[in-house]
């Protein structure tokens with residue numbers, strides 16, 4: 506059955522967000538079920554958890570990782586590390602399907618031979634948000650970031666190089682892939698509190714995968 510939502514989704518177009526940042530509308534949709542079952546497998550080995558900021562607060566977004574390196578934060582601060590602090594084991598490998606998607610998106614955006622070493626997996630429930638931040642914990646700032654949105658829609662805001670620069674807002678929906686690099690690699694960005702809703706594949710959650718080359 507074709508739903509009104511599908512018609513709307515199919516009309517969305519790829520969009521240049523700024524120099525070096527592109528939204529590929531729905532690029533991941535064709536493999537959504539496989540992506541989500543891979544997320545399931547990863548979280549059986551490395552479960553979603555609410556990490557603590559250096560100030561001792563729980564993040565509202567639950568996180569895990571796959572790849573050679575994973576992004577973690579705790580009272581000691583944030584960093585990339587090769588093992589999961591919960592289990593002491595190395596992070597699960599990045600599934601081939603994830604790599605293929607990340608490479609395809611990066612290549613389309615003009616970044617050839619992107620080899621991510623880390624994939625941060627975020628899970629949002631209604632009310633969860635990601636405050637305005639820069640992604641600057643990577644040594645390799647020439648490589649782009651590839652970000653895949655699954656499940657409930659979220660409002661992505663992005664600004665400039667200063668926290669106080671004006672913000673643009675953009676809805677990221679299921680299957681959207683954003684490639685982010687070049688001049689805008691260090692732009693401030695964030696996710697507004699997730700609105701309640703139901704998605705047929707993820708229920709009341711949004712899942713985001715972000716691929717980075719750390720060094």
Ligand code: MD6
Nearest residue numbers: 627635640650652685696713
């Ligand atoms: C999210 N994403 O979409 C959080 N960072 O849940 C990010 O923080 C992000 O989507 C850099 C580039 C793209 C992103």
Ligand code: FE
Nearest residue numbers: 638639640694
């Ligand atoms: Fe980010």
